[in-house]
Amino acid sequence: MLNQYETVFICTPVLSEPQVKETVKKFKDIITSNGGEMVNEENWGMKKLAYPIQKKSTGFYNLFEFKAEPSLIKKFEIELRREERIIRFMTVKLDKYAVEYSEKRRRLQKEKTENKEG
Incomplete structure (x- = not known):
């Protein structure tokens, strides 16, 4: 059974753009x-x-929303802790209401960007 999770992590601000992309x-x-x-x-x-x-007073914020087995979260968080480029992270398991909310938020965001272009 795959659960849906959301992880927000902050990369250290001393990184260059390519280093942040490499970490992500x-x-x-x-x-x-x-x-x-x-x-x-x-x-x-x-x-x-x-x-x-x-x-440090700033950082590069990134959000991942993903589906995974619960056993993967432990491995994933160990890797986040080991990475010296990451200064903070938080992983949350999404319930059905949070999943609906995030889908709605993405849809509205997409419509907003399409309206700007069109």
């Missing part, structure tokens, strides 16, 4: 190579942190 790809590959399925991926860019972490 690494974690996406961990999910897909272990039988997970990516549902959505968002790069929120550099944002100010609510409080300093490791003497």
Whole structure:
């Protein structure tokens, strides 16, 4: 049974854009190579942190929404902890209401961008 999860992680601000993309790809590959399925991926860019972490006040935020076996989450989080480029992360299991909400949010976001273009 695949559950749906959402992980937000913050990369250290001293990275260049290619290094951030490389880090994101690494974690996406961990999910897909272990039988997970990516549902959505968002790069929120550099944002100010609510409080300093490791003497840093900004970070590159990324969101992954994916389906996976519960056993994959432990492996995934161990890799996130080991990666020195990641300063914080949080994984949440989505219930059916959260899944509906995130689908609705993505749909509205898509419509918003289509209206800007058209």
